[in-house]
Amino acid sequence: MSMINREVAWRVFAREFNDSTLEMEGTEERSPSYLVTPLGAKINRIYTVGVLTERENIGDPEEPMWRARVTDPTGTFFVSAGQYQPEVATTLGHMEPPLFVAVVGKSSTYQPDEDTFLTSIRAEMIKEVTEEQRDQWIIEAATSLKERLEVAIEASKMDEVSVEELVDLGFDENLAEGFKQANEHYDSLSFDKYERMLEDSLRYVLPEYETQSIEEIQEEKEGEDRRDEELESLVIDVISNLEEEEKLENGVEYERVKEKVMEEEDITEDEFEETVNNLRSDGKLYEPVLGNLKIIG
Amino acid sequence: MEENEELAPHIEDINRALNEKLSEEQIEEELRTYTDRYGVPLGSAKRSIVKKYEGDPQDLYVSTEKAIDDIGGDEQGLNLKCRIVSINEKEIEVDDEPKQIWYGILGDDTGTIPFTLWEAKPIELEKGDTVKIENAYANTWNDEPQVNIGSKASVKEIENDEVPQFERETQKLDLADIRENMQNLDVTARVTSIERKMVNTQDDEEKELFSGIMADETGKAQFSAWHDFGMEEGDVLRVKGGYVRSWRGIPQYSFDETAEVEFLDDEELPPAEELDEVSVYSISDLAKRGGAVDAIVDAVMIDIKSGSGLIFRCPECRRVVQKGACRVHGKVDGEADLRVKGILDDGTGALTVIINRELTEDILGYDLEEAMEKAKDEMNQSVIQDALEEKLIAQPLRVKGNITSDEYGLMLVADEVEYKTIDVEEEARKMLDEVRV
Numbered sequence: 160m161s162m163i164n165r166e167v168a169w170r171v172f173a174r175e176f177n178d179s180t181l182e183m184e185g186t187e188e189r190s191p192s193y194l195v196t197p198l199g200a201k202i203n204r205i206y207t208v209g210v211l212t213e214r215e216n217i218g219d220p221e222e223p224m225w226r227a228r229v230t231d232p233t234g235t236f237f238v239s240a241g242q243y244q245p246e247v248a249t250t251l252g253h254m255e256p257p258l259f260v261a262v263v264g265k266s267s268t269y270q271p272d273e274d275t276f277l278t279s280i281r282a283e284m285i286k287e288v289t290e291e292q293r294d295q296w297i298i299e300a301a302t303s304l305k306e307r308l309e310v311a312i313e314a315s316k317m318d319e320v321s322v323e324e325l326v327d328l329g330f331d332e333n334l335a336e337g338f339k340q341a342n343e344h345y346d347s348l349s350f351d352k353y354e355r356m357l358e359d360s361l362r363y364v365l366p367e368y369e370t371q372s373i374e375e376i377q378e379e380k381e382g383e384d385r386r387d388e389e390l391e392s393l394v395i396d397v398i399s400n401l402e403e404e405e406k407l408e409n410g411v412e413y414e415r416v417k418e419k420v421m422e423e424e425d426i427t428e429d430e431f432e433e434t435v436n437n438l439r440s441d442g443k444l445y446e447p448v449l450g451n452l453k454i455i456g
Numbered sequence: 457m458e459e460n461e462e463l464a465p466h467i468e469d470i471n472r473a474l475n476e477k478l479s480e481e482q483i484e485e486e487l488r489t490y491t492d493r494y495g496v497p498l499g500s501a502k503r504s505i506v507k508k509y510e511g512d513p514q515d516l517y518v519s520t521e522k523a524i525d526d527i528g529g530d531e532q533g534l535n536l537k538c539r540i541v542s543i544n545e546k547e548i549e550v551d552d553e554p555k556q557i558w559y560g561i562l563g564d565d566t567g568t569i570p571f572t573l574w575e576a577k578p579i580e581l582e583k584g585d586t587v588k589i590e591n592a593y594a595n596t597w598n599d600e601p602q603v604n605i606g607s608k609a610s611v612k613e614i615e616n617d618e619v620p621q622f623e624r625e626t627q628k629l630d631l632a633d634i635r636e637n638m639q640n641l642d643v644t645a646r647v648t649s650i651e652r653k654m655v656n657t658q659d660d661e662e663k664e665l666f667s668g669i670m671a672d673e674t675g676k677a678q679f680s681a682w683h684d685f686g687m688e689e690g691d692v693l694r695v696k697g698g699y700v701r702s703w704r705g706i707p708q709y710s711f712d713e714t715a716e717v718e719f720l721d722d723e724e725l726p727p728a729e730e731l732d733e734v735s736v737y738s739i740s741d742l743a744k745r746g747g748a749v750d751a752i753v754d755a756v757m758i759d760i761k762s763g764s765g766l767i768f769r770c771p772e773c774r775r776v777v778q779k780g781a782c783r784v785h786g787k788v789d790g791e792a793d794l795r796v797k798g799i800l801d802d803g804t805g806a807l808t809v810i811i812n813r814e815l816t817e818d819i820l821g822y823d824l825e826e827a828m829e830k831a832k833d834e835m836n837q838s839v840i841q842d843a844l845e846e847k848l849i850a851q852p853l854r855v856k857g858n859i860t861s862d863e864y865g866l867m868l869v870a871d872e873v874e875y876k877t878i879d880v881e882e883e884a885r886k887m888l889d890e891v892r893v
Contacts (some may be wrong), residue, residue: 164743164865165799165806168758206758206801208850261850263758284759288850294880295852299756301887303803331740331804358891361884 166191168206168263170300173234174356176205180276181344182268194266194278197345198307198353199337202266205280207236208288208296210376211260214251218242225251227282229262232297232363233356237279238262247282254287257376261288261296294364304357306330310338311350390434393424395443398454410446410453463487466502473506473515499533521588525566527601531594534603538562539619540585541639542699561639561699562589562603565622570637571603579613586619588612626696632674634707636746639699643709645670645677646725647691648732669749670709671731678703678749682712692725694718705747705861737859739805742866747859753868754876755802755855757809757848764796765841766827794824796844800855800868807866809855815873819847852876 179202181195193201209231218224224241225248240247254260264280271277310330314320320342325335362368397419401411417431426434435452438444447453467483478486483505490501503513521537543560558573558581571592573581581587592609594601605611626642634641650668657663666681670693680701687693696718698711711717725731736752737745763776768790770782777790796811796819817823820843822830831837856872 167739167803167805168801170803206756206803284849286845286849291880292850292852295878298878298880298883298887299803301884305887305891333740354891358888361888361891364880364884366881 166203168204169200169202170206170296170303171196171200171202172300172304172356172360173207173209173229173231173236175200175233175304175353176202176236176266177234177278179278181341183340194268195337195341195344196307197341198304198311199334199339199341200303200307201333201337201340204263204283205266206261206263206296207231207280207300208259208261208293209236210293211254211256211258212376213256214254216252223248223252227251229260231300232360236262237277238264238282238285239267239279240282240285244282247285250285251282254285257380259288259290259293261286261292297360297364301357301361304353304360307334307338308350308353308357310334311353314338314342315350387434387437390420390424390426390430391438391443394420394431394434394438395454397423398444398452402454409448410451413450413452416452466498469516470502470505470511472517473513474509474511477509477511499535523566524562524564524569527569527594527603529594529596529601534589534592534594536562536564536589536592536603537614537619538564538587538589539622540581540583540587541568542583542701543581544701559637561637563622565620568639569601569603570597571605573605573611575605575607575609579611581611586614586616588614588618630674631670631672631677631709634677634700634709636700636702636707641698641700641709642694642696643670643672643698644692644694644720644724645672646728646731647679647687647689647693648676648728650687650689671728671735672725673731675737675748676731676735676750677707677709679709679711681717682710683715685717687717690722690728692720692722694720702746703860705745705866706749706858707746739800739802739807739866741804742807742859743805743861746861747866749858750856750871751859751868752854752856753800753802753807753859754852755800755807756850756852757798758801758806758850759799760841760845760848761797761799761808762841764798765794765839765844766824766831766837767793767795769793792824792828794820794827794840796848798848800853805866807859807868808864809868809870811870811873815870816844819844819873852878 175196175198179194179196183193183195183201185191191203193203195201207229209229212228212230214225214227216223217226218241222242225239227238229236229238240251242248262280262282263284264282267279267281269277269279310325313328313330314325317324320339322332322335322339325338326332394416397416398411401407401415401419417428420426420431435444443455444452445455463484467480467487470483470487471478471480486505487501490504491498502516506513506516521535524536524538527534539562541561541563543558546557546559547554548557549555560571561568562571588611589605590610592603592605594603596602626640628642629638631643631645648669648671650666653665653667654662655665663682664684666684666687668679669676670679681687694717695709695711695715697715698709700707701710702708735748735750736754737748739753739755742748742751742753768777769775770777770785770788771791772785772788773782775782775784777788780787780790782788794813794816796809796816798809798811799806800809811819813824820827820840827840831839852875854874854876855868855870857868857870859866859868861867
């Protein structure tokens with residue numbers, strides 16, 4: 160009997176997902192393509208639970224294209240939802256990070272140039288969940304990773320990776336095949352890294368190892384927001400003081416502002432640049448002549 | 457190679473086809489040259505010899521039957537003398553037309569093999585008939601050879617004694633491992649439920665059927681006993697000589713009066729409640745099995761399909777009414793109902809789950825009437841689906857029910873649904889201990 164089997168939703172940690180550089184196109188017409196991870200998970204669909212830390216509409220209000228970051232204990236998933244996922248896009252548009260979210264989606268890859276291979280999730284579903292659900296997901300992802308590591312360890316004892324022998328050892332055929340394909344593509348695979356990742360992610364859910372709660376993430380974020388605001392008002396103050404003192408019509412030179420701000424506050428050049436850019440995009444600063452900054456209003 | 461005794465009827469056959477043109481010794485020598493020296497199969501060798509001496513191969517009468525155990529893989533022009541161990545009807549679709557086919561098991565004293573009869577039955581075949589099959593072909597399906605009886609083949613009933621009586625060694629098997637078309641099994645299990653029914657057989661005969669569920673330490677299966685063995689709920693039985701038939705992917709252990717049923721001590725198997733615990737399956741195992749009865753699946757609900765929540769059904773056919781109209785009966789006054797049609801995924805596979813009104817009410821925490829009130833207040837039928845998504849999506853669940861399969865994949869009709877709580881800390885410590893070793 161030929162069955163239409165729905166693609167399974169893999170539970171895979173962000174780091175293994177993002178380490179992937181092998182895409183296998185389906186051999187038959189309309190058959191799905193897979194992202195093969197270094198440990199041989201053949202991912203068409205993925206299920207993850209993590210913290211939504213950022214979301215941004217890079218489209219326009221009419222045709223939104225949402226990009227979001229969802230982090231797990233090992234790294235960050237890049238999640239997208241556009242016009243083909245209108246419900247997800249709407250839901251994501253109403254979410255205020257940070258939040259625990261569950262995401263189901265298709266693996267997607269992008270190769271801007273030969274050396275860069277970017278992976279992301281095209282979301283089919285996103286939902287706010289609880290911390291408990293996130294912890295349960297970590298257990299599922301760890302169980303799945305542990306099984307792939309066991310395949311890898313057994314396979315490394317073989318002269319040549321044999322799917323048949325792995326199946327005889329009791330491993331799932333799909334896992335064994337995936338590992339063989341991965342083994343042919345990725346060179347000098349370091350299992351240690353993934354073993355450490357497994358242990359770290361398991362410790363993450365134990366009470367004796369402190370992890371950040373959503374409140375702490377919130378606090379940290381609020382702290383960052385506060386500093387951003389402080390820096391912004393400092394820059395504004397510096398410019399307006401100089402404008403007033405020297406009766407400048409065409410604003411203050413960029414370098415002078417920078418110098419003055421860095422004198423008053425422990426701030427890096429990057430931070431200064433970012434603050435100025437934020438003020439400009441918020442419509443609080445403009446450049447009346449090249450290289451000069453002037454306050455609007 | 458062939459013993460004289462076995463070649464003798466073929467030598468005689470060639471002799472007759474060639475009108476005794478050659479001596480028996482000459483024929484034997486030719487035959488051995490073809491078969492022993494050049495490895496030509498006996499059937500082809502006979503044809504070639506007859507042609508070589510200007511005879512007509514059509515005049516050959518003794519066909520070269522193949523022993524079932526010797527059927528390897530892809531073979532054409534297959535001739536067999538065998539007994540029908542089991543035969544079942546099945547309707548398939550060819551070019552959108554329904555077509556009747558038959559499938560079952562053939563056996564001789566060397567072994568058994570599944571078969572499919574693709575064309576209208578040339579004769580009325582029944583279980584136990586001894587037949588001669590000519591010009592069939594063999595192929596492999598799921599790595600197992602099987603015989604195909606196509607339009608070019610013929611099937612003739614022959615005398616019973618043309619195939620020696622055979623008794624196959626029974627195969628001891630756990631219930632978790634039973635698969636469609638297996639036969640001659642030896643299964644030890646506890647009857648966990650049983651009921652007596654009268655059913656009409658193909659010949660319009662009324663027959664007594666005892667059906668129910670049996671369980672061992674590996675799983676459960678439906679059974680059908682076509683004979684009154686005096687079985688009762690709770691009995692621990694050893695049933696030798698049963699076979700497996702499938703209904704929508706659920707393998708069923710079937711046996712009749714030819715089976716040997718032995719009543720064992722109660723202590724041979726754990727009590728029914730304990731056996732109930734074991735039937736937790738991964739979805740990939742269920743896909744391999746094709747289905748299961750009374751099985752437990754631990755998985756996460758990752759999608760809820762449209763047509764869930766508050767729905768309206770056609771009073772005639774129970775189909776879901778869309779925009780006030782039934783697909784078959786047109787505009788109807790739909791009857792309200794509640795259900796969930798969703799996707800459960802456990803990381804090894806995915807299946808469709810159907811949750812009925814009663815269980816859906818439990819999940820919602822209110823009943824159909826209240827659901828209709830809520831929908832009316834909101835002027836929106838989909839608020840109930842939204843509420844279900846809120847409660848179920850990304851939620852680990854333990855669902856129990858029967859699992860069937862068809863061309864759309866696996867489907868679980870839920871009898872019980874509960875939220876599954878995972879002791880995260882305990883699981884994490886257990887895994888850390890295993891990793892450190």
